[in-house]
Amino acid sequence: MATLYSTEATSYLNTVPPTMVDAAFVGGSLRRYRATITLATQTTSDTIVLFKVRRGICFAFGILSSTVTLGTSTIAIGITGTTGKYRAAATFTAVETPTLFGLTANSGAAATLTTDETIFITIATASLPGSGTLVVDMYFSGS
Numbered sequence: 616m617a618t619l620y621s622t623e624a625t626s627y628l629n630t631v632p633p634t635m636v637d638a639a640f641v642g643g644s645l646r647r648y649r650a651t652i653t654l655a656t657q658t659t660s661d662t663i664v665l666f667k668v669r670r671g672i673c674f675a676f677g678i679l680s681s682t683v684t685l686g687t688s689t690i691a692i693g694i695t696g697t698t699g700k701y702r703a704a705a706t707f708t709a710v711e712t713p714t715l716f717g718l719t720a721n722s723g724a725a726a727t728l729t730t731d732e733t734i735f736i737t738i739a740t741a742s743l744p745g746s747g748t749l750v751v752d753m754y755f756s757g758s
Contacts, residue, residue: 638758639673639727645756646672652736654683654747663736665692665751670728672757676717677701683747684708691737692716692751698737701753706740727757 620629623640627633638644650665657663677692685707693700702716734753743749 637673637727639671639756643673643756643758645675645754648734648753648755650751652749652751654681654744654749656745657738657743659688659738659740659742661738663738665734665736665753667731667733668728668753668755670730672755673727674701674717675754675756676715677751677753678713678715679707679709680713680750680752681707681710681747682749683744684710685743685749686741688741688743689739690743691739692734692753693737694732694734701734704737704739
């Protein structure tokens, strides 16, 4: 039976001499960035800035939670030029149910950020609800 290694484990478990993996991928600290949005009928022409993250860290995953359904409005989470970098535009109808999000290309297998990023929500299809609270937590790893 063959012994196989993940991409990350190959560097330090199956290479002589071992090469340590960037702390953004193995053994690093996980940091949470939280954004709380008071829903107030934000329109499709609005963007909601969530936070700024620093270069040298790697996206792990995100969690959305809301006190109300966002109905038919769609939200994408990303950066200028790639508005769906972390979450492609989609509806979010779960109420009081924390829901994971993240694209495989931007989590575990991704490289660390090479520049600081200002992350925001892009609204499409319909305005957000007139009341309620949306919470976006994003987790990044690094040294």
